[in-house]
Amino acid sequence: MVARRLKSPAVTTTDNAASSLKVTQIVKGVIDDIRANGDKAVRSYSEKFDKWSPESFKLSDAQIQEAICRVSPQTIADIKEAQRNVRTFAEAQRASIKDVEIEIQPGVFLGHRNNPISTAGAYIPGGRYPLLASAHMTILTAKVAGVPHVIACTPPINGEVPAATVAAAHLAGADAIYILGGTQAVAAMALGTETVPKVEFLAGPGNAFVAEAKRQLFGEMGIDLLAGPTEILIVADGQADPFTVATDLLSQAEHGPDSPAVLITNSEEVAREAMRFVDEQLKSLVTAPVAGQAWRDFGEVVVVDNMDEAYKLADEFASEHVQIFTERPREALDKMTNYGALFLGEKTCVSYGDKCIGTNHVLPTKKAGRYTGGLWVGKYLKTQTYQEVVSEKASGELGLLCGRCSRAEQFEGHARSGDLRSWKYLKDGYSWIDEARK
Template sequence: MSLILKPALTTEHTGSSRPAVRSTVEAIIDDIRNRGDAAVREYSQKFDDWTPENFRLSAEQINQIIASLPQQVIEDIKFVQAQVRRFAQAQRDSMKDVEVETLPGVILGHRHIPVSAAGAYIPGGRYPLTASAHMTIITAKVAGVPRVAACTPPIRGKIPAATVAAAHLAGADEIYLLGGVQAVTALAMGTDDIPRVDLIAGPGNAYVAEAKRQLFGEVGIDLFAGPTEILIIADEHADPFIVAVDLLSQAEHGPDSPAVLITTSVDLGTKVLEHIQQILPGMPTKDYAGPAWNDHGQIHVVDSLSEAYALADTFASEHVQVLTREPRRALEQMHDYGALFLGEGTCVSYGDKVIGTNHVLPTKGAARYTGGLWVGKYLKTVTYQEVTDKKSSAILGELCGRASRVESFEGHARSGDVRANKYAGTPMQWAPVNQTAGKS
């Protein structure tokens, strides 16, 4: 049996793929490339009505902003950041440098080196997303990035005090009250006032996502992000009220956010639909959650949990919440997801806000080939090689000569030839002019 209790009305999403978004972003990037800080300031005025004397906050300003917040807000930020830092440190500790001797005197290795500078984009158009500061800045600092520059926009002309506090407490070296394409572009290419970075991380709206896409290559990025997604797998043991609440908790991110339920129980699916219809009209964020659920919400009923896991993998959803009697089975049977949330005691909102794992995750099917933001994203895994044994170098030299000539790379072959000749007396297949390889 495969039954759709509630289909999506559309599978199309507005976003960075729209021609109008692409052309607008391209024009802004080109203008900033040509005019630098003057263009950045004009776009900040145009889009955020914000043109301070200096976009970068001074230490004194930061201290004043933090002092304006209730102590409970500060304590909560510190608690959550401790969770993020603890998990990020565990990830970093799992990444070991490697050195092996593959042949006598042939030493190969790799090292994990942090990028020199990272940009943390912390969105704030509708809400002060303090959690994004934790995810992007703490993770970079645990990775060992020496300079982290944070950008966040003003919200309706006001300083987002909690976001500034979160960025500072997370360890940001610079904090700029600057948002949108202009912030991402300034970080990527650098201006007189904002030095460039090597990698930009953090979520954003369709224009920010498109700016990251267009600038990728000129700067590194964490991943391409689209609308927030939730998929819940539930059996007959799940609480339909909790399922409904959790689906809507993610739908409120925006009108394009898909919320999907896959269940083995027609009864549960029906009750979830009824609960959503009751809850949605009273939600303060119904203007976003309503269109998201109406247009992109889905409820599928399948015969077994194995079918549920297989169907869920075809969505490759950003967040997959498993509300079943044995939720850990999903760890064995699923492979395409951004993050798993196992059991009734866990919810996607914990991952978004407080639990410690990173909430910057792949969307729009990208979970088929990548995971989310983590410590490793800020690290370059680079190799080194050293040959100290002359006999081994001669063996490799002869092999290099043969392998390179198969591909018609004569210059490569000669690099191998001279070592085989010098270290083992192997005749070279070419005659150097006025030069003989020395013997040792």
């Protein structure tokens, strides 16, 4: 593959070893303290990091209604419409997941059931931006999956209850809402405290401290995925509009100063014009201090010879969001397999997925799209197998097979469980049974 890089990232990785180690140590200290001291430690860290220490972190019904009343009717209507889209798609996903039972031979039944997790936590970020849509993606999806109890945690913003976020969480179906953020929120939900119930599964994006807390607590609870900085990659041909390309690159670069924004195209003209429009738009973009740094440090523009090379290179990036601006955008469905989500055609942008179109915006980053997809109703379900043998003949024959398989692995105890069934149902003789039953 011959690729010409018109722009390379100024920083080669989004990970800084020293800062990562510091985050790891801080998070471990917070988790250990909350494990030992519960609510007392939670309150201490909330005061320290968020200057927030209310009488109760859990909102009462009256407080929830008061917060909703502070949100404009238009925003409430928009939340409901976005959630309707998310619910519709999530319900279609749930309907596609079937319980299974088959009779693999006469009298031998195998099956699985898709049972929802009993309790789930949703973390809704609120630092640089109040991510209302994260409430739709985490809480509503869990409820469609059938999770009976979902709690939401979101941090205060500038010392106040984030009214619109609370409205989104309530309308999504949260059973309890806590104004609590950061590592202390994740640890409280994972471990359980005097006032915060322990959850079995936690979903939702967050900053480096939230991601590290999820990593350290994985195993004590399930998690959706370990998310890094937001990523966007655009695959474009010579028909693409460079202004649209530039606009969409910056739409994701504004998430954070370490958000990679990449363009791969077979047209040098499109590439250079898109770069020019990025520079031009940064002059007036309100979030330019963030988006500009992301573009400078992590932006990348690559020109390849043809579209097959473009798709191949895009698959190597395995980006979180991949937009396809080509004459035949659905071609990417066959050409690519490594991505968090595809956005096909210039009429479709990543921002739709982030906010309102209905697919889930909690997606794999840092090349994790090579081996996993994003959050969906299936993440909240446990696919659990069962088996039943009702035929004596079948049980006896399986016993013979089990005995041979087990002794090949030198598991005598396993073998004897099989022997016993063939002894009972096929009347086979075993010396160990005769001796043990004396």
